[in-house]
Amino acid sequence: MEEAISAADANRKFSHILRGVREGQSYVVTSHGKPVARIIPADEKTKVPAAAREALLSRLEAQPIVQAGRWTRDELYEDER
Template identity: 75%
Template structure:
C-alpha cells in the first residue's frame, strides 16, 4: 500500500523517505491534495514503461490516416508572431 506524503513533507524528509523506499515502501506525493508523483522501489514498476509504450502504439495504430497535403519546410516553421 502506498502512503501519501505532501510535496513539502517529501522535501523535508527526503532522506527518510528514501530509506523507507529502500525497505520496500511506496509513496504518493501530493500537491494541494492532488497526487502528482510516486516514489517506489526501482524494481517495483518494471515493465510499466514498456506496457505504456505498447498501449500508446496500439492506440495510434487504430487512428485513421489524415491527408494533410504537402507542406514545405518554410511553411512548417513559419512564425505567426
C-alpha cells in the same frame, strides 16, 4: 501499500522516504491535496512495462496474419468524409 505525503513533507523528510523505499514502501506525493508524483522502488517500475510487453507480444503472436496488399501514401491519408 502507498503512503500519501505532501510535497513539503517529502522535501523535509527525503532521506526518511528513501529509507522507506529501500524497504519496499511506496509514496504518493501530493500538492494542495492532489497527487502529483509517485516514489516507488526502482525495480518495481520495470515490472509493469515488462509484463505489458509480454502480454502484447503473446496477443500479437496469437492473431492471424492479414494480407492487406500494397497501398499508396495517398490511400493511407485519404479523407473518408
